[in-house]
Amino acid sequence: MLVDSPPAVPVEQEPVGAVAGPPSEPLGAPAPAPADQTCAKCGAPMALGQDWCLQCGAGARGSLGLSSARSAATILGVTAVLVLGAAAAGYAALSKGKHRPATVTTTVAQTTTPAPATPGVTTPVTPGSPSAGTPGLTLPRVKPPKIPLSTRTPKFPSTTTLKFPSATSPISPSTGAPSNTSTTTTPAIAPSGGATTPESLPAAILLDTNAASTYNPYSYPASDFGDPSLAIDGDNATAWTARVEPASAPKMAEGVLINLKSRRKLSAIKLVTSTPGMTVQVFGANGHTAPASITDRAWVALSRYEVVKKKHLRITLRDSNTAFSFVTLWISHAPAASVGTPEAPGHVSVNEIELFPVG
Numbered sequence: 001m002l003v004d005s006p007p008a009v010p011v012e013q014e015p016v017g018a019v020a021g022p023p024s025e026p027l028g029a030p031a032p033a034p035a036d037q038t039c040a041k042c043g044a045p046m047a048l049g050q051d052w053c054l055q056c057g058a059g060a061r062g063s064l065g066l067s068s069a070r071s072a073a074t075i076l077g078v079t080a081v082l083v084l085g086a087a088a089a090g091y092a093a094l095s096k097g098k099h100r101p102a103t104v105t106t107t108v109a110q111t112t113t114p115a116p117a118t119p120g121v122t123t124p125v126t127p128g129s130p131s132a133g134t135p136g137l138t139l140p141r142v143k144p145p146k147i148p149l150s151t152r153t154p155k156f157p158s159t160t161t162l163k164f165p166s167a168t169s170p171i172s173p174s175t176g177a178p179s180n181t182s183t184t185t186t187p188a189i190a191p192s193g194g195a196t197t198p199e200s201l202p203a204a205i206l207l208d209t210n211a212a213s214t215y216n217p218y219s220y221p222a223s224d225f226g227d228p229s230l231a232i233d234g235d236n237a238t239a240w241t242a243r244v245e246p247a248s249a250p251k252m253a254e255g256v257l258i259n260l261k262s263r264r265k266l267s268a269i270k271l272v273t274s275t276p277g278m279t280v281q282v283f284g285a286n287g288h289t290a291p292a293s294i295t296d297r298a299w300v301a302l303s304r305y306e307v308v309k310k311k312h313l314r315i316t317l318r319d320s321n322t323a324f325s326f327v328t329l330w331i332s333h334a335p336a337a338s339v340g341t342p343e344a345p346g347h348v349s350v351n352e353i354e355l356f357p358v359g
Helices: 066-096
Strands: 162-165 181-184 212-215 240-243 251-272 279-285 312-316 323-333 347-350 352-357
Touching: 212 240, 240 251, 251 279, 251 347
Parallel strands: none
Antiparallel strands: 162 181, 212 251, 240 347, 251 312, 251 323, 251 352, 279 323
């Protein structure tokens, strides 16, 4: 029997005269690895897997997809961190100069006010308490004084005035005080003359050392008198003295004469003596020399007779509008304590004389 056999495959024959070449790659074989690539921007060589050029920083071919997204995210993250850091630094700089005051909390101890004690009842003392030192001791409860929170400053008047009754004011029968009073200031010098010392006085007249002399119109012995310059030396411990004659005591007739060298208006004379009780009077006169007798009409009485009751006496002078060049302190009576005896006669003394001008 005849068996059908497969048709024979014709064998291709290479054409005559063909040049032998390299065998062709079989289908499905892997492609060979590409050679080293170069930068598309500057042409610098780049290794396989290198995404960025080391010379110019340009990206490799085909690396701008995922790499560009990563770069953008990295840049945004760094920018956010820098912004947050700058904001934190600015806040710290602004709050650095502000110092908040420290808050101090003071704890005040609370004390319990004890109940008032009943008289005659002893408060029991608990052992260990502050008042348990002496058994059976009752401690009195002392109420603390109230301290005022503020003090009131007393008000004083700017000037002090004295109220004297008017000369024509009737006296009220119920109170004995005048119904109408007038306000006047304290006079500087008493109008009647006397031992009134004013608050403010002009300075005394400065006298020459030889301005004082003994006024002796009845020619008593010179040994009866002391040095008259001691009456104007400014020392109250020294004095001009005059002897008291027992035959005519207590009457006297001498004094101290002061030469002012020029005419001066006088307001007062101040006398200091260690023999109070004598009677004196002040006279003034003008001319080249003093009048020879106290009864001379040239003498003008500048005061009334004054009994020196204390060691210091201020006499207000009359006729203050007239200027005088001579002033004498005339002594007319000695005090009883200065009379003495014929064996031991007494004396009067003038320790200091001061003349005050019209202010």
